[in-house]
Amino acid sequence: xxxxxxxxxxxxxxxxxxxxxxxxxxxxxxxxxxxxxxxxxxxxxxxxxxxxxxxxxxxxxxxxxxxxxxxxxxxxxxxxxxxxxxxxxxxxxxxxxxxxxxxxxxxxxxxxxxxxxxxxxxxxxxxxxxxxxxxxxxxxxxxxxxxxxxxxxxxxxxxxxxxxxxxxxxxxxxxxxxxxxxxxxxxxxxxxxxxxxxxxxxxxxxxxxxxxxxxxxxxxxxxxxxxxxxxxxxxxxxxxxxxxxxxxxxx
Numbered sequence: 001x002x003x004x005x006x007x008x009x010x011x012x013x014x015x016x017x018x019x020x021x022x023x024x025x026x027x028x029x030x031x032x033x034x035x036x037x038x039x040x041x042x043x044x045x046x047x048x049x050x051x052x053x054x055x056x057x058x059x060x061x062x063x064x065x066x067x068x069x070x071x072x073x074x075x076x077x078x079x080x081x082x083x084x085x086x087x088x089x090x091x092x093x094x095x096x097x098x099x100x101x102x103x104x105x106x107x108x109x110x111x112x113x114x115x116x117x118x119x120x121x122x123x124x125x126x127x128x129x130x131x132x133x134x135x136x137x138x139x140x141x142x143x144x145x146x147x148x149x150x151x152x153x154x155x156x157x158x159x160x161x162x163x164x165x166x167x168x169x170x171x172x173x174x175x176x177x178x179x180x181x182x183x184x185x186x187x188x189x190x191x192x193x194x195x196x197x198x199x200x201x202x203x204x205x206x207x208x209x210x211x212x213x214x215x216x217x218x219x220x221x222x223x224x225x226x227x228x229x230x231x232x233x234x235x236x237x238x239x240x241x242x243x244x245x246x247x248x249x250x251x
Contacts, residue, residue, distance in 0.1 A: 005087065005124045006059055007031050007074040009039065010095055010117060012104055013065055016040030019104065019113040022124045026059070026076075034058050035072050044070055051084070053077050064088045069095065069104050073124075080130075080155045087127045094119060142178050143189045146171050158197065161204040168193045172211045179211065180218065184225035187212075191229040195236055202239035209242060213249035 003025030010020040016039035023032070034054055038061060044050075050063040056077055062084040064071045071088050098116035107113060114120075149167060150156045156163050172179050172190050179186035190211065198205040212233075215226035230246050238246070 004076045004079050004128045004130065005073065006076070007035055007072075008087070008091065008120065008124050009035055009072045010091065010113065010120070011039045011070050011072065012107065013044060013046065013068050013070045016042075016070075017107060018110050019069075019099075019107055020111065020117045020120055021114070022121050024124060024128065027074075028058075031058050031074055035061065035074055038063070039070060039072060049085070051081055060084070062088060064092065066092070066095075068101055071095070078154060080152065082149070082152070082155065083127065083130070087124065090123050091117070091120065094123070143171075143181070143185045146178075146189070158200070161201060164193075164197060164201075164204055165208065169208050172208060180222060182221070184222075184228075187225050187229045191233055194242065195233060195238065198238050198242050202241050205239070206241040206245055209245045213245065215249065 005022075005024045006026040007024065008022040009018050011018045016036065018036065018039065021032075038044075044063065044065050046065055046067050048063075048065045051060060053060040054074075059074045060077050060079065060081075062073050062075065062081065064085065071091050073084055073087055073091075075084050094117045098118075099113055103113060103116070146167065150158075156167055158164060168190065172186070175186075179190070190208070194205045194209060197208075212226055212230050215223050215230070218226070227250070230249060233242065234246050237243075
C-alpha cells in the first residue's frame with residue numbers, strides 16, 4: 001500500500017529536468033513516471049498551481065511552479081490538498097535558501113541539486129504523518145483559519161480525539177500569538193471547542209482545559225479575558241471533570 005507522501009520533486013520548468021527528488025513509501029515506477037511525464041510536458045505555466053488525482057494506485061499530483069522551476073508532490077488520493085501545498089511551501093523555502101536561479105538554469109543532469117535541499121527527505125517524512133501535519137498547521141494558523149480547517153471533513157473529525165488534540169491543542173499550546181491575541185478571540189475559540197467536545201467526550205475536553213488554568217501567568221487584561229471564558233464554561237453546566245478543573249483554577 002502506498003504512503004501519504006509518495007514522491008516529491010524539484011525540477012526545471014522549461015524542460016522538466018528533475019534537480020532533486022524524494023521517494024517515499026509507494027513510490028512505484030508508475031508514480032515517478034507519472035510525475036516526470038507531467039513535468040516534461042511543456043504545458044506548465046510560471047507561477048501556476050495544479051492538483052489532479054490520477055487514480056487510487058498512483059495518487060494525487062500537486063504542482064506549484066515558480067518563475068523558472070516547478071515543485072511536485074504525489075500524495076495519497078485522500079491526502080488534504082491544504083497539507084500538500086503546505087509541504088510544497090516548505091520545499092519552496094528550501095529551494096530559495098539553497099539554490100540560485102543560475103544553478104537551476106545551468107544544471108545538466110538529474111539530481112544535480114540534490115545536495116542543495118538536504119532536508120527534503122526529512123520534511124516529506126514529517127508530512128507523512130497526518131497527526132503531525134495537524135500540529136504543524138495549528139501552530140501557524142489564526143483562529144478563523146483553524147475554524148476553516150476544522151470544517152474540512154477531509155482533515156478534521158470531532159469523533160477522533162487525536163484530531164482534536166492535534167489541531168485544537170496545537171493551536172492553544174503552540175500558537176502563542178494566536179491563542180493569546182489581545183482581543184480574546186483565541187480564548188473564546190478554545191472555550192467553544194471545550195464546551196462542544198465536553199458534550200460528547202468529556203475526557204478529551206478536560207485534557208485540553210489546562211491552558212485556562214494558567215491564567216495567572218499573563219497580564220491583567222488577558223487574565224480578565226481568560227477568567228471570563230472560565231466563568232462561561234462553568235455557567236454552561238459542564239461535565240463533572242470540566243467543572244472540577246475550572247473551579248479549582250479559580251481557587
